[in-house]
Structure formats: structure tokens, C-alpha cells
Amino acid sequence: MSNLNYQEKIPNNIDLSNDLSLQRALEHWQPKFKTWWNDMGPDGFQSYDVYLRTAVSVDAAGWASYGKVKMPEYRWGIFLADQVKDKKIHFGDNIGKPVWQQVPGDYRSVLRRLIVTQGDTEPASVEQQRMLGKTCPSLFDLRNLFQVNVEEGRHLWAMVYLLHAYFGRDGREEAESLLERNSGDQDNPRILGTFNEPISDWVSFFMFTYFTDRDGKYQLKSLAESSFDPLARTCQFMLTEEAHHMQVGESGVTRMIERTLEKMKELKTDSIDNIRNAGAIDLVTIQKYINFWFSSSLDLFGSEISTNAATAFANGLKGRPDEFRYNDHSEKNTLFDIEAFENGKIINKKVPMRNAMNEITRQAYVDDCNIGIKRWNRLIKKYGYEEYSLALPSTKFRRNIGIWANLPISPKGEFINKELYNKKLASWLPSENDKKFISSLMIQELNPGKTASWIAKPRRGINNQEIDFDYVDLN
Amino acid sequence: MKNEMVTFDRDPNSYKHWELLIENNRATIFLDVAEKEGIRPGYELKLNSYDLGVDIELYDIIQRIRFEQPQVKVVVITSKQEKNFSAGANIYMLGMSEHSWKVNFCKFTNETRNGFEDSSNSGSLKFIAAVNGICAGGGYEVALACDEILLIDDRSSTVSLPEVPLLGVLPGTGGLTRLTDKRKVRKDLADIFCTNADGVRGKKALDWNLVDHIAPPSKFDSLIDERVSFLENKVKLRNGSIGITLNNIRRTITEEKINYETISCILNKEIRVAEIRIHGPKENEIITINKLEEKGSEFWVLKFVRELDDLILMLRANELETGVLTIRSEGSSTVLQKLTNLLDENKDNWLVNEIIGFMRRTFSRLDVSSRTIFTIVDNNSCFAGFLSELLFCADRTYMINNALLNENKSGPFISLSKLNFKSLEMVNGQTRLQTRFNNDDIKLSKLHDLCDKNLNAEEAFDHELITVIPDDLDWNDEIRLSIEERASFSPDALTGLEANLRFPGKESCETKIFGRLSAWQNWIFNRPNASSDEGALKLFGSGSKAKFDNKRV
Incomplete structure (x- = not known):
């Protein structure tokens, strides 16, 4: 690879052509990445041309350059948002000191852990989604899936770049481990539990991109505040791509609901059986999927009261999403009101603000999730079904981490007795029957312009192309 | 509070x-x-x-x-x-x-x-x-x-x-x-x-x-x-089939006393002494080996060790100001010798092996307890058999000398047992006698010949088994003065002195651990860099970074 034109092969704005040590690290890693992509990336379609967006630079013109490409030949690049001159640390105990261009020795292992944990989720989601091509509802959706996949791949590259460039040998070992762990593998699972569940149907895929990728967005927003400038700038650029993934989720769910409402109106019915017989997904079932994916994504933020979160904030490693919106950026002796569960009762108590950073981020996330919910309810109302509405379950519902872990709390946030909870849980989440029904709808649709029964056609195509454009060239 | x-x-x-x-x-x-x-x-x-x-x-x-x-x-x-x-x-x-x-x-x-x-x-x-x-x-x-x-x-x-x-x-x-x-x-x-x-x-x-x-x-x-x-396959002595049940320890606690069936302990808070008295076994406690499992945790030796273990832990955790433990005993040396020989002759029995192991670990607790230990051999005492080991756990041993009264004819006596020479090793891997005599093999083999022989104060002193043998008339005053003097010293200095003197000579992994735990870890625990309001231990979890005094000491 030594005589390669790096800029051509690996688009970047880190001067890769002149960085020998980084070249050496990447030369070693890249073949492993390719093998991983072939083994664990999308099943099938690898030899077809897909209409994909590639980032070739960070400016408005360059971050979205479209063209048909075979996925294994996708040009995964390395981009950081532009450097701001004389940037200062803007939160925690070191406010006003210059941001770090190198990793400070005392934070090396913590930063490495943050980057590895973030990096691990990127390839994990590609693995979780690898079978979805077999059941895509349209070529348009198939292309969107692959766009999400290659960009998660690029996000992996972004994290690997940081590990290679700033963390020496340990960083290189961690970068390899990112390819050795695999989603759902009993012996080498991905680090976070949620990322080991397969995503076997498209309803789950849309929910995942809406809810779980949005957790990713908030993690990236926190890291985009970091005093370790290369990390901050990497994450800032990743956020532009992450926004697209959530867009895939939101429009996917919207189109599902839209098809359901069309069928309800057409058949003048709100009976679950009638809707299902017409090949659409009833709103009750959609609510169950929301309950499932929202609650499992909440755990990713960690415990409400966390020492790790306090340390990361105080040391300037990880800020709050949109830190500029807050008045106090030190929060040294400030307190935060939190609900807690003590001696069998829900109580309000004050905890040090710094220890509550996970909860603060989670609350911002919940507000963000609610925006889509409002839009969907507006749509439902537009179709005249005002008695129906979708809602996020309580943040206390079905938690496995933190204050509310393993407590019998309903989606409305009410304590109920354990037996009742266990009995009703199945009715709040997709049942085996629901899953069987959803799976029966998952039939591959590869005709350009055609769309499966359970989801409305998209409103517009990608990059001003027609809706029936062959986004994946099957010839 | x-x-x-x-x-x-x-x-x-x-x-x-x-x-x-x-x-x-x-x-x-x-x-x-x-x-x-x-x-x-x-x-x-x-x-x-x-x-x-x-x-x-x-x-x-x-x-x-x-x-x-x-x-x-x-x-x-x-x-x-x-x-x-x-x-x-x-x-x-x-x-x-x-x-x-x-x-x-x-x-x-x-x-x-x-x-x-x-x-x-x-x-x-x-x-x-x-x-x-x-x-x-x-x-x-x-x-x-x-x-x-x-x-x-x-x-x-x-x-x-x-x-x-x-x-x-x-x-x-x-x-x-x-x-x-x-x-x-x-x-x-x-x-x-x-x-x-x-x-x-x-x-x-x-x-x-x-x-x-x-x-x-x-x-x-x-x-x-x-x-x-x-x-x-490497386990040699877990060959029993029926276990025994460890019954609840029978213990009464008051403000001034902790009493068990084989031990009583008076907490003399005024002079900061815990006066431990062992009530030796009666004739009817002697059993044969085949009755051992049946007797279970009521077997006198096991009961005694359990009670002593509990007492040491209770004193260490709850009686922080008690500076001196005095250990006295009363009862029959012969019965203790017989019980000890029962153990020594049946070391291959799984239960005996466990009892000896438990005894070894319990006596070791005394060695690492940061309290002065005086073992006091007064009239009617029974420091024989394995109980004689308590003479050597002590920082000092006092034995009443009745030579001028009655030529020590009616004692008290102490006697050594085979267990003093094997099986009750300290955490340094050596017996207390080896430690006491710096592995002087000639001396140790002479002492071995004295097993189960009654030694009066003068004999015991001549064999270097006892520290001081005050005459009967001086006895009470000598003991009182020694305790009062001890109580006047700095508790920290005594802790350091005793920990040093109890483990002369060879080190083991365990002695190093205890030594370093007492010295290095406790020093660091106490330093502002760990435990001040800006120390690392105090600030852990708050997110704030510790402020260190960067001078290396």
C-alpha cells in the first residue's frame, strides 16, 4: 500500500498521505476490516451497485457525494470537523485552559474506554441488521439500510482512527478487538447488551434507527463537547451522518402508520384483525414496538446517579449534549432534583449535579424522542382517529439499569404488584403472536417503484431521484 | 453516636x-x-x-x-x-x-x-x-x-x-x-x-x-x-462422609462482660484491659476418636476454638480502647494433655484436621491483633497440651513462683505438647517455638523431650518458656504494675513494637502482607493525599480530581 494515493483510496482530512505511523496502523487493520465486512456485513447484495452517499470532504459540497458503488468498494474515509483556533475547554474543572490536541496521560485509559465503547456499537449494528436485505419492503428502503450500514462502518473507522493515532499499541489492539467481538456471539459478544439482539424485521429496524441510534446521537453530542479536541471534532462530523439514520427511522415509522391509517379509512375499521388482514400493522402493535425499543434504549445512558459520569464531566472528557445551553458549566457544588426509590417509595431528592449527568442526557433524549411521537399523533389526527394516540412509556418502565431496574412499573409509570406486572408485561411488548404476524409481512420487494403492503411509499426519492429509481442495481 | x-x-x-x-x-x-x-x-x-x-x-x-x-x-x-x-x-x-x-x-x-x-x-x-x-x-x-x-x-x-x-x-x-x-x-x-x-x-x-x-x-x-x-485429586484429607453441625455459639454480653461456656472475659474499661479466663475441660470431656463426629461442635476443643475466635473478633471490632489482653486459665492439665494427644494421634481424620486448622488460624489471629497480650500462669491454671501455645502467642508470660511458699510442689505447672512442634504454625510458616528460639534445633529437640512433662515456674523459666516468675508475695503487685505501665505507652508505638517483635526472622507471603498492610497501607490511608477532603479516596465518585501534596516522602 506504500505507493497508494491515500486521498483517493481513503478520503480524509487528516493528512494521511504524510502520516507514516498512521498509514502503518491502517495497513494492518484495513484488510481485517474488509474481511469483517464480507463476513459480518449485509448478507447478499455485496456484488451489486448501490446508490450511496460518500463523504469526500467536510464542507457542504463534499460530505454527501452520491454515486453507485459496490459496498465492499465503498470509500470509507476519515473526517474531523474543522479545527477551531485557540479553542478552550468549556466545562468541568479545567475551564479556560486550551483543549488537548494529545491525550493527557492521566485520562488515557478513561478516554480509550469511552472511544472503545462508542466504537463497539458501530459495527455491532451492522451485524444486527445483516439479514434485513432478504425482506426489504422496497429498493428505496434497501438502499437506506445499506447507507446506514456503510456509515456505521465509517463511524467505526472514525473511532479506529482515534485509537490508532492517539493510543499507541493498546489502541491498535483495541481496534482489532472491535472486529473480533460480534453481535450475539456467545463467546465474544458486543460490549452493550442491546447490541447483541438481532434485528430480524423492518419494524424493529425502523424503531432501532429511531430510538437506539438516537441514543448514539446523544452519546456523540456529549463526546462532541470533549476537551480532547480530535475526539470532539470526529464526533461533530459523525453527527451529520447520524441525523440521516434517525431520519430513516422516523420516516419509516411514519410510512408504516400512514399505511395503517389509509387502510383504516379505506375499510372504515379499527379492528386489529381487519387491519392485519389488509396487510397493515395496527397501531396497538406499533405502540408495543415503541414500548420495547424505547425502554431498552434508555438503559444505554447508564445509572441515574453515576460516579463515572461525574468523573467524565469534571475532567472535561464528556460534556452535556449542547453544553452551551446551560448557564453553569462547572456544576461543582450544584444539585439536581431526581426521583429515587427508597424504602419502597418514590421520593424526590437532590443529588450532586455532576453525578446526574447521565440522567440529564437521558432527559434531553426523551424530549427529542417525543418530537416524532407528536408528529405521528398529528398524522393520526389528520386521518380523523382522534381517540388513538401513541406515547412513550414511562422512563421507569422495564429498566434493567439504575434506580428503576427490575421494578414492577407499568408503561404509565405506576407501581403495580409483581404478579400483575409479570402477567401484563406480555401485553405491553410485542408478543410471540405479534412477532409471527410481523414476520409474515416481511416479504422481499425488489421491483423498482414497488413497496410492500405494510408501508406507504416514500414521499420523495434520494438526492432528487425518482421514487422508482433503481437504488440498488440488480443487474 | x-x-x-x-x-x-x-x-x-x-x-x-x-x-x-x-x-x-x-x-x-x-x-x-x-x-x-x-x-x-x-x-x-x-x-x-x-x-x-x-x-x-x-x-x-x-x-x-x-x-x-x-x-x-x-x-x-x-x-x-x-x-x-x-x-x-x-x-x-x-x-x-x-x-x-x-x-x-x-x-x-x-x-x-x-x-x-x-x-x-x-x-x-x-x-x-x-x-x-x-x-x-x-x-x-x-x-x-x-x-x-x-x-x-x-x-x-x-x-x-x-x-x-x-x-x-x-x-x-x-x-x-x-x-x-x-x-x-x-x-x-x-x-x-x-x-x-x-x-x-x-x-x-x-x-x-x-x-x-x-x-x-x-x-x-x-x-x-x-x-x-x-x-x-490433590485434596488429601476431605474424606469424611457425614458432617457435623456448627451449633450457635452460646454467648452472653453485658457492658462489662462477654461470657461463653469455655471462656469468660471481663472488660475492665478503667485500666483498658480485657481479662480473659479459660475454663478448662472436665474429665467427662475426654472422648475416643470414633465419638468425635457424634460430639460435633460440642466437642470441648472445637467449642473452645470457636469461642476464642469469636471473642478475638468481638474485641477487635467493638472494644477499640482495650489495650491489653490478659489470658488466664483454670482446670486440669491432664485432661488437656489427653485431648491434645487425641488430636495429635488422629491427624489423618478429616475432622481432626479441620479442628487443628481452625485452631492454627485462630491463634494466628492473636498474633496479628494490635493488642498487648500477657499470658498469666497463676495457681490452678492449665496451660498444658495445645493450650500451652497461648504462652507463646503472648508478648510476655508471667508465672507465679511458689518456691518460697511450698517449693512449687502444688504447681502451677505448664507442659508442652507435640502440637507445639508441628501443626500450629504461625503465618510465617514456623511454629511459635521455632520463632521464639530462632530455629535453634538443639534447643528445640531438648524441649521436644519435655512433652507432657509438668514444669513448675523455675523449670519453665530455666527452659526459657516464661518471661518473668514473680514470687508469690510479689505476684499481684507485679502483674498490676506491668499492666499499668503498658497502659501508659502510646498505643500506636505499641502496635508497631509488638508487630515487629512477634515476627522475628524469616518472612512469608502472609507476614509480608500483614506487615505491609499495617505499615504502608495504613500510612497511605492516613495521609492527606488519600483521606483529606481533597484526597483521592474521599473524592472518589464526586468527579473532582484529588489535589496531591506532591512532595515524595
Whole structure:
């Protein structure tokens, strides 16, 4: 690879052509990445041309350059948002000191852990989604899936770049481990539990991109505040791509609901059986999927009261999403009101603000999730079904981490007795029957312009192309 | 506010933090710490972190396995919590505890760990740490005390000793010493390991000898099976079939007294002395070996050791200002000699082996207790058989000399037993007599010839077994003066003096651990860099960085 034109092969704005040590690290890693992509990336379609967006630079013109490409030949690049001159640390105990261009020795292992944990989720989601091509509802959706996949791949590259460039040998070992762990593998699972569940149907895929990728967005927003400038700038650029993934989720769910409402109106019915017989997904079932994916994504933020979160904030490693919106950026002796569960009762108590950073981020996330919910309810109302509405379950519902872990709390946030909870849980989440029904709808649709029964056609195509454009060239 | 009294006896039906599963030759104990059940208020035991309460249960469980489940050869310690073995000692508990509490906690914890090794080395239980998740600090120190450490290789589980980088203290409850002395981890690798808060996983942990075996999750259970089968063949004396039941200890406590059936203890708070008196066994306590299992925990020797063990722990935890322990006895030397010979002649019996092991560990507790110990041989005493070992645990021994009264015709007498020469080794691996006489073999062999011979004060003094033999008329005053003088010294200086003098000569892994725990760890615990309001231990969890006084001392 030594005589390669790096800029051509690996688009970047880190001067890769002149960085020998980084070249050496990447030369070693890249073949492993390719093998991983072939083994664990999308099943099938690898030899077809897909209409994909590639980032070739960070400016408005360059971050979205479209063209048909075979996925294994996708040009995964390395981009950081532009450097701001004389940037200062803007939160925690070191406010006003210059941001770090190198990793400070005392934070090396913590930063490495943050980057590895973030990096691990990127390839994990590609693995979780690898079978979805077999059941895509349209070529348009198939292309969107692959766009999400290659960009998660690029996000992996972004994290690997940081590990290679700033963390020496340990960083290189961690970068390899990112390819050795695999989603759902009993012996080498991905680090976070949620990322080991397969995503076997498209309803789950849309929910995942809406809810779980949005957790990713908030993690990236926190890291985009970091005093370790290369990390901050990497994450800032990743956020532009992450926004697209959530867009895939939101429009996917919207189109599902839209098809359901069309069928309800057409058949003048709100009976679950009638809707299902017409090949659409009833709103009750959609609510169950929301309950499932929202609650499992909440755990990713960690415990409400966390020492790790306090340390990361105080040391300037990880800020709050949109830190500029807050008045106090030190929060040294400030307190935060939190609900807690003590001696069998829900109580309000004050905890040090710094220890509550996970909860603060989670609350911002919940507000963000609610925006889509409002839009969907507006749509439902537009179709005249005002008695129906979708809602996020309580943040206390079905938690496995933190204050509310393993407590019998309903989606409305009410304590109920354990037996009742266990009995009703199945009715709040997709049942085996629901899953069987959803799976029966998952039939591959590869005709350009055609769309499966359970989801409305998209409103517009990608990059001003027609809706029936062959986004994946099957010839 | 006075803290509630700590007790160390536990009812196996009310464990809060551990689960026990017995399968044939194997006992698996699962750590699953109840977060809200700390032994004191003010902290939560998250992530399988432990406090004294968790350790007391561990001690009780192991003790019951030893006596109640004689078919068990291997103990597997593992965690019930997913991906998390143990986060080690609870930091908030350490941060808010007074110094004496920390020291007592660390000491007890390490004694339990030494107990694993003691059993393993004496034909009793072998131990396996099946590390099935993240294992940090004290969690890894527990594993280090086991015969083998098995680490799950799921690419995220690590072993680590993060005390230095995270807390500004040492992995001082055996961690450092066992790393280099027991596991022979190279010193520079140990340096990296102990300064990296993230720890080491999988193959690297194996390469560095931080663990003995690794296996992926799907093969971890079969690895445990394989290692259990391997180790159970090395166990020599777990050949019993019916265990005994450890009955509840019968104890009464008042403001001035802690009384048991074989021991009473008067707490003389004015002069800060605990006056311990052993009530020797009666003739009818002598039994034959085939009655031993039937007699169970009512067998006098076992009952006595259990009571002494409990008393030492109670005094250490609850009577902080008691500076001197005086140990006296009363009863028949002959009965003690007979009971001791029963033990000595049946060392291959599993229960005898366990009783001797328990006695060895209990006497060792005295050696590392930071209290002055005076053993006082007055009229009617019975320091014979194994009880004579208490003469040598002491910092000083006093024996009344009735030569001028009646030529010592009616005693008191002491006598040595074979157990003084083997089986009751201190943590330095030597007997108290070897330690006392700096391994002078000629002297020791002469003493061996005196086994079971009654020695009066003058004889005992001539054989250098007794420190001072005041005449009968001076006796009471001599004892009183010695105690009063002792009480006037600095408690800290005495702790240091005694800890030095009790372990002359050769060191072992255990003596190094205790020595360094008392000196280095306690020094660091007390320094502002750890425990001031801006120290690392105090600030842990707040997010703020410790402010260090950077002068190296």
C-alpha cells in the first residue's frame, strides 16, 4: 500500500498521505476490516451497485457525494470537523485552559474506554441488521439500510482512527478487538447488551434507527463537547451522518402508520384483525414496538446517579449534549432534583449535579424522542382517529439499569404488584403472536417503484431521484 | 453516636450476599451482594462491592463448608451478577469509615483469604476463583488467594488492581504481595498492571500470569469442571462422609462482660484491659476418636476454638480502647494433655484436621491483633497440651513462683505438647517455638523431650518458656504494675513494637502482607493525599480530581 494515493483510496482530512505511523496502523487493520465486512456485513447484495452517499470532504459540497458503488468498494474515509483556533475547554474543572490536541496521560485509559465503547456499537449494528436485505419492503428502503450500514462502518473507522493515532499499541489492539467481538456471539459478544439482539424485521429496524441510534446521537453530542479536541471534532462530523439514520427511522415509522391509517379509512375499521388482514400493522402493535425499543434504549445512558459520569464531566472528557445551553458549566457544588426509590417509595431528592449527568442526557433524549411521537399523533389526527394516540412509556418502565431496574412499573409509570406486572408485561411488548404476524409481512420487494403492503411509499426519492429509481442495481 | 456492636456469628439461613450450591465434591458460592444491605448505613454496595458484612458471611460459609460438608473438596467462588465478578471493597464505605474500622476490615478480610491458603496447604479445601466478569481491586485479591484463577475470555472481562490510579491507595490487602510473591508476576509488569485502572483481559492476563486459565463463555463451565476434577485429586484429607453441625455459639454480653461456656472475659474499661479466663475441660470431656463426629461442635476443643475466635473478633471490632489482653486459665492439665494427644494421634481424620486448622488460624489471629497480650500462669491454671501455645502467642508470660511458699510442689505447672512442634504454625510458616528460639534445633529437640512433662515456674523459666516468675508475695503487685505501665505507652508505638517483635526472622507471603498492610497501607490511608477532603479516596465518585501534596516522602 506504500505507493497508494491515500486521498483517493481513503478520503480524509487528516493528512494521511504524510502520516507514516498512521498509514502503518491502517495497513494492518484495513484488510481485517474488509474481511469483517464480507463476513459480518449485509448478507447478499455485496456484488451489486448501490446508490450511496460518500463523504469526500467536510464542507457542504463534499460530505454527501452520491454515486453507485459496490459496498465492499465503498470509500470509507476519515473526517474531523474543522479545527477551531485557540479553542478552550468549556466545562468541568479545567475551564479556560486550551483543549488537548494529545491525550493527557492521566485520562488515557478513561478516554480509550469511552472511544472503545462508542466504537463497539458501530459495527455491532451492522451485524444486527445483516439479514434485513432478504425482506426489504422496497429498493428505496434497501438502499437506506445499506447507507446506514456503510456509515456505521465509517463511524467505526472514525473511532479506529482515534485509537490508532492517539493510543499507541493498546489502541491498535483495541481496534482489532472491535472486529473480533460480534453481535450475539456467545463467546465474544458486543460490549452493550442491546447490541447483541438481532434485528430480524423492518419494524424493529425502523424503531432501532429511531430510538437506539438516537441514543448514539446523544452519546456523540456529549463526546462532541470533549476537551480532547480530535475526539470532539470526529464526533461533530459523525453527527451529520447520524441525523440521516434517525431520519430513516422516523420516516419509516411514519410510512408504516400512514399505511395503517389509509387502510383504516379505506375499510372504515379499527379492528386489529381487519387491519392485519389488509396487510397493515395496527397501531396497538406499533405502540408495543415503541414500548420495547424505547425502554431498552434508555438503559444505554447508564445509572441515574453515576460516579463515572461525574468523573467524565469534571475532567472535561464528556460534556452535556449542547453544553452551551446551560448557564453553569462547572456544576461543582450544584444539585439536581431526581426521583429515587427508597424504602419502597418514590421520593424526590437532590443529588450532586455532576453525578446526574447521565440522567440529564437521558432527559434531553426523551424530549427529542417525543418530537416524532407528536408528529405521528398529528398524522393520526389528520386521518380523523382522534381517540388513538401513541406515547412513550414511562422512563421507569422495564429498566434493567439504575434506580428503576427490575421494578414492577407499568408503561404509565405506576407501581403495580409483581404478579400483575409479570402477567401484563406480555401485553405491553410485542408478543410471540405479534412477532409471527410481523414476520409474515416481511416479504422481499425488489421491483423498482414497488413497496410492500405494510408501508406507504416514500414521499420523495434520494438526492432528487425518482421514487422508482433503481437504488440498488440488480443487474 | 456510638456505632452498633458488630457480631461475627451468622445463621446460614439468613445470608444476604451469597448463595451456596453443593454438588458432590464441589461447593460453588455465588456472590450477589444486596446493594442496600451494608453492615453500616450511608453507602450502597453496588457492582458486587463488599464491606465487612459481606466478608463475615464469606467467612461463615467457608467455615461451614469445612465442618458441615466433609465431602466437599473444592470451593468455586463465582458471581451471580452478569458480566460482573466483583468491584472489590466498597469505596464509599472506606471513604467514610474511621481509620480503625478500615484497618479491622482489611485485617479480617485478609485473614479469611489466608484461611483459603491455609486450608489448601493442609490437606483441606482447594479454592478456584471462576472470574465470570469484571474483577477489580479486592475482587481480584480474593481471586489471588485461591489456588487457581479462571477468567472468562469474552473480550470484555478484565482483572485489575486500580487502587493507585483511582483511589490513591494500595491494593494492600494482599494484592501486591500475592501478585509478586505467590504468582511470581514480574515486577515491571506488576507496575503496569497496578497503575492501569482498566485492567487486563483474556490472553494477556494469562501471559502475565495474572490468571491460570481462560476460556470463552461457551466453554467456561467445562473449564471449571476440568479444574475441579484436577484439584480434587490433590485434596488429601476431605474424606469424611457425614458432617457435623456448627451449633450457635452460646454467648452472653453485658457492658462489662462477654461470657461463653469455655471462656469468660471481663472488660475492665478503667485500666483498658480485657481479662480473659479459660475454663478448662472436665474429665467427662475426654472422648475416643470414633465419638468425635457424634460430639460435633460440642466437642470441648472445637467449642473452645470457636469461642476464642469469636471473642478475638468481638474485641477487635467493638472494644477499640482495650489495650491489653490478659489470658488466664483454670482446670486440669491432664485432661488437656489427653485431648491434645487425641488430636495429635488422629491427624489423618478429616475432622481432626479441620479442628487443628481452625485452631492454627485462630491463634494466628492473636498474633496479628494490635493488642498487648500477657499470658498469666497463676495457681490452678492449665496451660498444658495445645493450650500451652497461648504462652507463646503472648508478648510476655508471667508465672507465679511458689518456691518460697511450698517449693512449687502444688504447681502451677505448664507442659508442652507435640502440637507445639508441628501443626500450629504461625503465618510465617514456623511454629511459635521455632520463632521464639530462632530455629535453634538443639534447643528445640531438648524441649521436644519435655512433652507432657509438668514444669513448675523455675523449670519453665530455666527452659526459657516464661518471661518473668514473680514470687508469690510479689505476684499481684507485679502483674498490676506491668499492666499499668503498658497502659501508659502510646498505643500506636505499641502496635508497631509488638508487630515487629512477634515476627522475628524469616518472612512469608502472609507476614509480608500483614506487615505491609499495617505499615504502608495504613500510612497511605492516613495521609492527606488519600483521606483529606481533597484526597483521592474521599473524592472518589464526586468527579473532582484529588489535589496531591506532591512532595515524595
